[in-house]
């Protein structure tokens with residue numbers, strides 16, 4: 001009862017007190033459950049037209065179909081998923097393997113910054129998705145075209161944040177480590193990289209998000225396999241249940257990949273409190 | 275990291291950087307590493323841009339496509355701001371709203387905005403409604419998140435002062451949380467503007483009856499790289515313009531509040 | 534009737550091994566239209582008591598009543614002057630002072646008059662359109678006081694309001710506060726570090742101890758002030774030279790010194 005009054009009161013109290021995690025969990029769970037119930041009722045009573053949005057049963061049936069029966073959009077859900085993840089990882093690693101060192105270098109060396117920044121400034125404002133038509137003209141509907149688009153999606157944030165990461169390291173720390181006579185290489189591996197790491201991971205997170213969005217867009221424009229292909233086919237067939245299945249698959253992929261990155265992040269910075 | 279470079283050296287190095295970029299481009303085109311329609315010279319692109327402003331391509335001139343895109347964009351973006359910012363602020367104040375909206379928002383957050391395209395086309399068509407919805411899907415989350423965070427991190431003393439002065443909840447939201455979190459909100463708008471603009475291009479590439487995205491796809495279908503590149507440059511410039519405008523607003527507000 | 538009654542108030546902060554008792558069964562009363570000053574070493578719970586009267590903090594046990602009613606929320610009937618001003622940086626002086634009047638739904642024409650009067654009272658003429666960050670600390674504090682006074686509240690809660698002022702301004706503000714209080718008496722809870730200030734302004738001074746916060750002693754100033762006719766002196770310096778004043782000040786000082794704590798100040 002107390003929790004209820006506490007919730008319903010205009011709760012400026014919410015600003016000062018610590019969050020009550022249990023109430024949050026209960027209310028959150030109830031909301032989701034309520035929404036699912038509302039969805040069920042609205043679709044069985046016809047409040048939502050089945051042509052616009054599937055009923056829960058249709059959704060489950062569509063999910064079953066694409067998971068176990070081969071054939072929808074030329075593959076099982078697992079094949080589509082595997083294909084998409086493969087391309088995401090390819091694009092992500094190809095871009096960040098270049099972007100992060102480049103950003104670090106630009107942060108470290110004024111000369112490198114002056115030389116590269118103008119080129120980077122030309123590329124930076126172009127949204128990743130705007131590379132898709134060019135990629136298709138140059139590389140067709142192949143995986144290579146998608147990797148190219150994802151490369152740009154992941155490249156820009158990884159450069160920017162690695163650069164900012166180096167620039168945000170306290171100068172005295174760098175100067176002190178130089179004075180201690182540590183070698184140039186050691187300054188980079190022991191001072192620059194760890195100092196920039198939080199910012200680098202911010203960049204990697206954005207890169208990953210960018211890859212996911214770019215991949216879905218690129219696959220919607222044309223693909224042999226992939227989650228975007230599922231969405232595309234479902235859209236063409238006007239098959240709302242399958243559209244929803246595709247969206248859920250995209251969201252789960254994003255969720256799992258982000259969670260993996262989180263794990264890597266906390267493992268690589270054990271000195272940081274979470 | 276050394277000291278800042280002298281201006282002359284900076285300009286020189288920047289010029290060298292640009293020269294390398296355009297040198298490689300022109301050189302590759304000159305050597306005909308790819309047919310010229312796949313890899314045009316830089317001046318071919320400029321030439322094409324001028325031609326596109328005079329003759330129609332896919333139903334519109336370049337500026338015609340741009341006007342359509344910007345109009346759609348403004349619709350979706352403004353809608354996202356008008357819904358996202360107030361909702362975020364209210365969630366920062368009313369706990370029950372926070373508890374109800376956050377799980378739903380978290381569940382939807384991982385759906386890439388572009389993945390809404392099939393539903394958007396199904397529900398709202400490919401004219402104005404569908405693309406607007408995609409822009410909304412891209413621009414909404416940063417608006418909400420930054421308004422919410424801004425509201426949660428407002429210094430307690432301002433809220434307490436307002437409460438002891440008898441302000442109602444809605445008044446606290448309007449007159450304390452909103453102005454106090456403006457810097458955070460504007461930062462959110464900058465992210466949101468970029469995300470919305472990118473989503474618009476995506477939507478227009480995939481399903482739209484006009485707009486600069488459509489122009490690019492048609493250029494791609496015609497295997498005419500210079501049209502695609504004109505589109506990329508136009509899209510980049512407008513995105514830049516939007517960001518510069520919002521950055522100006524940010525500076526102005528910070529100056530006004532005496533930060 | 535607007536008295537403040539703290540009855541057996543305790544407040545515990547923190548959990549587990551960080552748990553500590555900030556206030557331990559504190560009871561005191563600020564009678565209707567009485568001016569009570571609270572002094573005590575830093576961290577003894579003065580602010581916490583005041584926040585309870587304001588409705589910003591609640592006792593772990595015991596009760597805090599204002600005007601006979603248990604305090605359950607903040608409101609404009611109890612105006613607060615915060616230690617760090619808490620002026621809204623995004624509002625002008627005029628808008629800051631107006632904020633509470635709008636909660637009270639005071640008619641606009643009357644509000645204008647009241648704002649003008651309090652701006653005049655605090656010597657803020659000409660600064661109506663200024664933003665807080667354009668003002669000095671002293672001027673900001675005047676705005677904070679004007680913002681409280683303009684509500685014409687029965688209860689005034691002031692947390693070291695002159696703490697951030699230079700000595701000159703401080704003296705002026707003290708004389709001003711006394712003058713205004715004579716014209717228009719209020720129930721005032723006034724927290725301060727400065728013993729002179731407490732003796733000069735208050736009818737009664739409450740001395741608190743630290744860890745746990747308790748009341749050490751209550752000193753009646755009013756009978757002495759009336760008997761020795763302090764009010765006949767214009768300037769604060771003249772009062773401070775009186776033997777009766779020095780005597781009271783020294784007594785309170787001793788009480789504070791007895792709980793010497795090198796960690797303070």
Ligand SMILES: Nc1ncnc2c1ncn2[C@@H]1O[C@H](COP(=O)(O)OP(=O)(O)O)[C@@H](O)[C@H]1O
Nearest residue numbers: 546547555573574575576577578579580581582
């Ligand atoms: N919200 C809080 N959480 C934890 N400790 C607090 C809180 N508010 C006050 N305290 C502690 O309670 C004690 C009394 O604080 P306060 O009332 O501010 O003292 P004073 O105003 O007399 O200096 C201090 O030790 C302070 O650190």
Ligand SMILES: [Mg+2]
Nearest residue numbers: 579580616692
């Ligand atoms: Mg205090």
